[in-house]
Amino acid sequence: xxxxxxxxxxxxxxxxxxxxxxxxxxxxxxxxxxxxxxxxxxxxxxxxxxxxxxxxxxxxxxxxxxxxxxxxxxxxxxxxxxxxxxxxxxxxxxxxxxxxxxxxxxxxxxxxxxxxxxxxxxxxxxxxxxxxxxxxxxxxxxxxxxxxxxxxxxxxxxxxxxxxxxxxxxxxxxxxxxxxxxxxxxxxxxxxxxxxxxxxxxxxxxxxxxxxxxxxxxxxxxxxxxxxxxxxxxxxxxxxxxxxxxxxxxxxxxxxxxxxxxxxxxxxxxxxxxxxxxxxxxxxxxxxxxxxxxxxxxxxxxxxxxxxxxxxxxxxxxxxxxxxxxxxxxxxxxxxxxxxxxxxxxxxxxxxxxxxxxxxxxxxxxxxxxxxxx
Numbered sequence: 001x002x003x004x005x006x007x008x009x010x011x012x013x014x015x016x017x018x019x020x021x022x023x024x025x026x027x028x029x030x031x032x033x034x035x036x037x038x039x040x041x042x043x044x045x046x047x048x049x050x051x052x053x054x055x056x057x058x059x060x061x062x063x064x065x066x067x068x069x070x071x072x073x074x075x076x077x078x079x080x081x082x083x084x085x086x087x088x089x090x091x092x093x094x095x096x097x098x099x100x101x102x103x104x105x106x107x108x109x110x111x112x113x114x115x116x117x118x119x120x121x122x123x124x125x126x127x128x129x130x131x132x133x134x135x136x137x138x139x140x141x142x143x144x145x146x147x148x149x150x151x152x153x154x155x156x157x158x159x160x161x162x163x164x165x166x167x168x169x170x171x172x173x174x175x176x177x178x179x180x181x182x183x184x185x186x187x188x189x190x191x192x193x194x195x196x197x198x199x200x201x202x203x204x205x206x207x208x209x210x211x212x213x214x215x216x217x218x219x220x221x222x223x224x225x226x227x228x229x230x231x232x233x234x235x236x237x238x239x240x241x242x243x244x245x246x247x248x249x250x251x252x253x254x255x256x257x258x259x260x261x262x263x264x265x266x267x268x269x270x271x272x273x274x275x276x277x278x279x280x281x282x283x284x285x286x287x288x289x290x291x292x293x294x295x296x297x298x299x300x301x302x303x304x305x306x307x308x309x310x311x312x313x314x315x316x317x318x319x320x321x322x323x324x325x326x327x328x329x330x331x332x333x334x335x336x337x338x339x340x341x342x343x344x345x346x347x348x349x350x351x352x353x354x355x356x357x358x359x360x361x362x363x364x365x366x367x368x369x370x371x372x373x374x
Contacts, residue, residue, distance in 0.1 A: 076303025227256025
């Protein structure tokens with residue numbers, strides 16, 4: 001019987017092609033080869049699977065794309081894998097379900113040892129992953145349907161969406177003393193959005209002073225632009241005094257909303273968001289921005305941890321069925337206290353523990369990094 005181990009604890013802004021060199025001309029895929037090892041480093045203590053210095057061939061397939069979060073997630077997986085001597089190829093379907101499923105099916109026909117599947121949200125993905133497992137492939141999934149965790153040997157990872165929503169909403173409630181007219185930016189159809197929405201509904205039920213006056217959202221290649229236009233139109237319907245805050249469940253929503261609010265001169269409205277990227281940090285650090293808080297997990301670290309879990313599977317080591325990454329709350333006030341601009345690299349100087357984790361980082365991985373160090 002399968003032992004359950006649960007660890008306690010999209011579509012948006014920038015073009016995918018910015019995240020990494022070596023991408024194809026359409027920005028949808030990237031291929032690489034593992035580096036030659038350092039013969040001065042002994043591989044005696046590494047698992048037999050990697051003791052011959054041949055590494056592994058990995059495919060990362062993500063349904064959503066076109067945003068900075070996707071770029072950093074893929075970069076984290078790619079960099080971690082290549083540091084271990086793996087070949088890591090990546091693909092993003094940019095929200096196209098058919099392309100996403102085709103990529104998984106094509107990967108099955110190729111000689112990959114393992115897969116990281118991101119944002120698989122339907123039964124077809126479950127069936128496709130089952131075929132990968134049946135073919136002897138190791139699989140880790142991120143922010144995907146919970147049904148995938150029932151497949152023997154598959155690990156389902158996620159941001160702790162309940163924690164993300166709770167951090168942002170609790171701050172909103174604190175700042176408004178539980179009395180606020182809220183615009184809710186959300187879109188259905190994605191497992192993370194469903195989990196965040198559950199928390200939102202609970203908060204509304206427990207805080208009758210919170211009143212939702214508008215709810216909308218769209219997941220598209222230009223989400224931030226569409227959100228900006230929608231929020232601008234919405235602001236024309238509601239004069240000053242009718243809206244206190246916006247809860248944006250994706251950072252692309254928050255970016256679009258912040259731009260619309262600035263153009264309309266409606267700085268009385270505060271934005272509480274989820275997720276973070278360099279573009280987000282730049283916006284939040286604008287003193288005139290209405291984006292006051294965002295709850296997030298480092299997307300690059302997410303990619304790295306997913307790759308480590310996959311490496312452990314390939315090594316034949318025990319891995320959990322599910323794993324949630326811990327969330328942090330980032331405030332505009334904290335960022336503005338910095339004497340230098342804050343980005344995803346130096347955010348750890350402001351947010352304790354940001355981008356750092358030894359989870360699933362084994363001693364033999366350190367040896368492989370030394371062996372393949374450039």
